[in-house]
Amino acid sequence: MEYYLTSVADVAAALAASPAGLDAATAKQRLAEHGPNRLEDAQEKTIWQLLLHQLADVMILVLLAAAGVSVLIGEAKSAYVILAIVVLNAFIGFVQEYRADKAMEALQKMAASHALVLRDGQPQQVPTAELVPGDVVLLEAGNVIPADVRFLETHALKVDESSLTGESTNVEKTMEALPPGEYPLGDRLNLGYKGTFVTNGRATAYVVATGMHTELGKIAALIQTAEVVTPLQKRLGTLGKRLSVVALVVGGLFFGVGWLRGDGWEELLLVSISLAIAALPEALPALVTVSLALGAGRLMQSHALIRKLPAVETLGSVTYICTDKTGTLTLNQMTVQDFYEVPEVALPGLGDLNALLTAMALNTDAACDSENQWLGDSTEVALARYAAEQDYARPALEEQFERVAELPFDSDRKCMTTLHQTAQGVLVLTKGAAGSLYTQLTNSQQAGISDLQQRVDAQAAQGYRVLAYGAKMLPELPADLSSATVETGLTFLGFASLLDPPREEARQAVAECKTAGIIPVMITGDHKLTAKAIAEKLGIVSSEAELVMTGPELTALDEPGFAAIVEKVRVYARVDPAQKLRIISALQARNQFVAMTGDGVNDAPALKNADIGIAMGINGTEVAKEAAAMILLDDDFATIVEAVRHGRRIYDNILKFIRYILAGSAGEIFALFCAPFFGLPVPLLAIHVLWINLITDGLPGLVLAYEPSERNSMRRPPIDPRQTIFADGLGWFILLIGLLVGGLTIATQAWAIGQGLPHWQTMAFTVLCFSQLGMSLAIRSRRESIFSLGLLSNKAMLGAVVLTAGLHLVILYVPFCNELFSTQPLTLAELGITVAVASVVFWVVEIQKLIIRRRGVAPVPQHQFPRPSLPTGHAN
Numbered sequence: 001m002e003y004y005l006t007s008v009a010d011v012a013a014a015l016a017a018s019p020a021g022l023d024a025a026t027a028k029q030r031l032a033e034h035g036p037n038r039l040e041d042a043q044e045k046t047i048w049q050l051l052l053h054q055l056a057d058v059m060i061l062v063l064l065a066a067a068g069v070s071v072l073i074g075e076a077k078s079a080y081v082i083l084a085i086v087v088l089n090a091f092i093g094f095v096q097e098y099r100a101d102k103a104m105e106a107l108q109k110m111a112a113s114h115a116l117v118l119r120d121g122q123p124q125q126v127p128t129a130e131l132v133p134g135d136v137v138l139l140e141a142g143n144v145i146p147a148d149v150r151f152l153e154t155h156a157l158k159v160d161e162s163s164l165t166g167e168s169t170n171v172e173k174t175m176e177a178l179p180p181g182e183y184p185l186g187d188r189l190n191l192g193y194k195g196t197f198v199t200n201g202r203a204t205a206y207v208v209a210t211g212m213h214t215e216l217g218k219i220a221a222l223i224q225t226a227e228v229v230t231p232l233q234k235r236l237g238t239l240g241k242r243l244s245v246v247a248l249v250v251g252g253l254f255f256g257v258g259w260l261r262g263d264g265w266e267e268l269l270l271v272s273i274s275l276a277i278a279a280l281p282e283a284l285p286a287l288v289t290v291s292l293a294l295g296a297g298r299l300m301q302s303h304a305l306i307r308k309l310p311a312v313e314t315l316g317s318v319t320y321i322c323t324d325k326t327g328t329l330t331l332n333q334m335t336v337q338d339f340y341e342v343p344e345v346a347l348p349g350l351g352d353l354n355a356l357l358t359a360m361a362l363n364t365d366a367a368c369d370s371e372n373q374w375l376g377d378s379t380e381v382a383l384a385r386y387a388a389e390q391d392y393a394r395p396a397l398e399e400q401f402e403r404v405a406e407l408p409f410d411s412d413r414k415c416m417t418t419l420h421q422t423a424q425g426v427l428v429l430t431k432g433a434a435g436s437l438y439t440q441l442t443n444s445q446q447a448g449i450s451d452l453q454q455r456v457d458a459q460a461a462q463g464y465r466v467l468a469y470g471a472k473m474l475p476e477l478p479a480d481l482s483s484a485t486v487e488t489g490l491t492f493l494g495f496a497s498l499l500d501p502p503r504e505e506a507r508q509a510v511a512e513c514k515t516a517g518i519i520p521v522m523i524t525g526d527h528k529l530t531a532k533a534i535a536e537k538l539g540i541v542s543s544e545a546e547l548v549m550t551g552p553e554l555t556a557l558d559e560p561g562f563a564a565i566v567e568k569v570r571v572y573a574r575v576d577p578a579q580k581l582r583i584i585s586a587l588q589a590r591n592q593f594v595a596m597t598g599d600g601v602n603d604a605p606a607l608k609n610a611d612i613g614i615a616m617g618i619n620g621t622e623v624a625k626e627a628a629a630m631i632l633l634d635d636d637f638a639t640i641v642e643a644v645r646h647g648r649r650i651y652d653n654i655l656k657f658i659r660y661i662l663a664g665s666a667g668e669i670f671a672l673f674c675a676p677f678f679g680l681p682v683p684l685l686a687i688h689v690l691w692i693n694l695i696t697d698g699l700p701g702l703v704l705a706y707e708p709s710e711r712n713s714m715r716r717p718p719i720d721p722r723q724t725i726f727a728d729g730l731g732w733f734i735l736l737i738g739l740l741v742g743g744l745t746i747a748t749q750a751w752a753i754g755q756g757l758p759h760w761q762t763m764a765f766t767v768l769c770f771s772q773l774g775m776s777l778a779i780r781s782r783r784e785s786i787f788s789l790g791l792l793s794n795k796a797m798l799g800a801v802v803l804t805a806g807l808h809l810v811i812l813y814v815p816f817c818n819e820l821f822s823t824q825p826l827t828l829a830e831l832g833i834t835v836a837v838a839s840v841v842f843w844v845v846e847i848q849k850l851i852i853r854r855r856g857v858a859p860v861p862q863h864q865f866p867r868p869s870l871p872t873g874h875a876n
């Protein structure tokens with residue numbers, strides 16, 4: 001049915017709906033019939049797909065090939081062990097991925113939007129997914145339209161349909177049926193589409209299509225987002241490819257050399273395959289996703305809801321946090337502290353009433369409900385409550401002076417106006433930023449402006465938000481209700497000074513930012529002096545070199561001029577949301593990584609373009625939330641800083657894992673590869689290599705993700721996103737520790753053979769395993785000693801090490817396992833020797849950290865690094 005050609009009544013009849021909304025039972029039934037109002041995600045994986053995904057891994061395929069080779073050469077027992085390891089490994093991978101998927105699903109549920117719907121005649125917040133055709137939705141500015149709808153009532157409604165039609169101007173919507181004809185999507189003026197959003201006014205509408213039946217659903221296949229790859233994953237992908245080549249070369253060389261020496265080709269082939277596996281960090285990219293997803297789950301507990309996964313990783317690289325003031329740096333609890341009335345101003349029609357207090361009570365959208373709770377914007381509430389406390393209550397006054405029209409507040413005009421019917425005519429009341437009112441005053445009052453300005457500035461300099469009031473009387477309601485006709489020729493009545501106390505935790509968070517090499521910047525619509533005073537209280541501005549500038553000053557600067565100072569500006573006052581974009585690009589052009597907060601519809605472009613867009617969870621519009629990479633559930637600045645700390649921790653832990661796995665692999669490769677050059681037999685069998693790779697490396701590696709933050713994580717510069725994985729000595733670490741592990745293994749083997757010990761192979765195997773375990777403990781911190789961290793500070797790690805060591809002892813001492821793994825029970829003396837030799841690795845890593853500590857902490861520099869191209873996924 002073409003709903004846009006049909007009258008509202010016929011639409012209702014066709015949908016079996018009414019303006020009072022559906023009842024719960026019908027809604028439930030329709031939901032079962034039409035399915036959830038959700039775009040189907042092609043990427044959603046079932047449990048089976050997840051399992052299959054584990055098995056489709058290249059490494060697993062190589063292992064299965066190895067099992068096949070074992071069977072061919074009559075080593076069926078090896079094949080069983082390989083298969084068992086494959087299954088165990090796939091299971092661990094599956095559990096990890098499943099948990100990560102669940103964590104992300106929970107986050108998505110949290111981020112799921114709600115719509116205000118009339119059900120059983122009552123407005124209710126209903127999850128968007130539960131909307132059904134026939135539902136009546138109530139929409140206002142800032143709402144994303146939750147389904148395809150047909151408007152039945154509109155008030156100055158404007159919709160941004162650019163996401164669907166590409167048309168950038170807002171479309172004015174109506175409720176009238178269109179004359180018969182063909183209309184493209186953008187011209188169907190009485191329809192609203194899922195995914196577009198309301199920029200102005202309000203409306204009531206019938207849901208006409210949901211889910212995949214909406215216009216957005218029809219093109220869903222086109223917009224379904226590709227799987228997101230984070231910068232780190234990209235780098236690991238490249239590393240993986242290079243290491244695959246290394247693996248092939250190492251495996252091939254090993255086989256070639258062994259064959260030339262006349263070793264048996266069967267075992268050689270198996271060991272070559274194992275060697276290749278040792279060099280293949282196949283699991284790394286997947287591990288990064290798992291760590292990021294689990295990290296996102298942890299962030300949630302700190303009130304930061306991640307919408308785009310790469311944000312978790314990028315958080316650690318943030319160098320500038322540009323934040324709103326009200327509610328984020330301050331408590332958003334405004335109270336009127338001071339009050340100034342222009343003497344001898346009287347308005348005809350108000351009788352004995354005080355003009356300023358009457359204006360305060362009438363020019364407001366705040367209301368007090370039956371339980372004495374104030375509802376509305378905090379500025380409005382503060383003013384209306386103050387008036388009410390002076391016995392100027394809004395309801396009583398509105399009865400006397402009915403509101404006949406209004407010009408709502410917007411942050412460009414920085415004022416709002418209400419018009420009221422009085423016996424003498426229509427009373428116009430305007431309130432807003434004092435600066436916006438000065439230019440609109442009557443000629444006779446213009447002369448007093450400098451005095452007023454001085455008074456206002458004095459208040460603003462103390463950190464007060466000053467709201468000024470003006471008024472005029474019109475004979476009748478003007479036909480043209482524009483700001484140019486209504487908000488001019490006003491008489492200044494006076495002003496009120498409001499205080500919004502800074503958040504205590506924000507002050508600490510600002511200090512923490514500074515030690516972490518991150519610069520906090522305040523962006524506000526408020527007066528320059530107010531903003532500066534609050535920034536000083538919070539420590540954002542602490543010296544003359546740190547600049548405070550206003551939107552108009554910013555407009556006056558050309559690009560090179562702004563680029564020259566942008567890194568010094570700490571406060572932007574009286575800026576409009578569009579200027580946020582300019583600030584972001586100027587900072588990004590200086591290679592800075594910018595986190596930007598926002599709450600309004602107009603903030604969406606800035607949120608999309610920032611490296612991390614952060615929307616307010618409490619005061620933010622849905623549009624801002626949809627554009628953001630992260631949502632602050634408590635609107636608190638301190639939460640952003642906490643999220644950065646988590647981001648750094650997660651990144652650190654991923655690097656620790658890489659360090660651990662690669663150093664371990666290098667050890668194995670050196671041992672296997674070099675032994676023959678010392679005239680020794682191959683120290684390990686294929687099965688041993690697999691055991692080390694998948695069990696000894698795997699378990700402790702996994703729990704490295706649970707490692708708490710490094711103590712200095714917020715006292716060092718942000719992570720340079722372009723830095724290679726091997727920066728910071730990682731390459732050297734892998735090489736040297738690899739050589740050490742390999743050397744110790746070969747030395748033990750040589751010594752044991754020299755001593756005529758029959759268990760030399762099991763001893764070499766055990767040295768490799770235990771040295772890896774020792775390393776996993778020492779590697780938990782980049783610089784702190786394990787003794788100062790405490791063994792118990794990562795209990796999961798301790799558990800994993802004990803478990804792995806236990807499993808190793810099982811395969812040494814259980815006769816059945818000896819058979820399977822070709823091991824022999826070591827004597828106590830042999831075991832003691834291997835443990836002692838293996839522990840060298842632990843001590844060497846501890847000494848390396850001691851040297852790092854002795855060198856001291858480098859001071860946190862004003863950070864700057866060459867800017868890489870933005871990672872996919874969060875910047876669009």
Ligand code: ATP
Binds near residue numbers: 465524
């Ligand atoms: P912040 O960053 O501190 O949250 P903001 O950018 O949200 O500030 P706006 O709400 O856009 O600031 O307000 C800008 C100016 O508009 C304020 O300084 C105030 O003078 C004026 N103003 C704010 N709210 C109202 C209102 N409800 N009615 C009239 N004027 C208002």
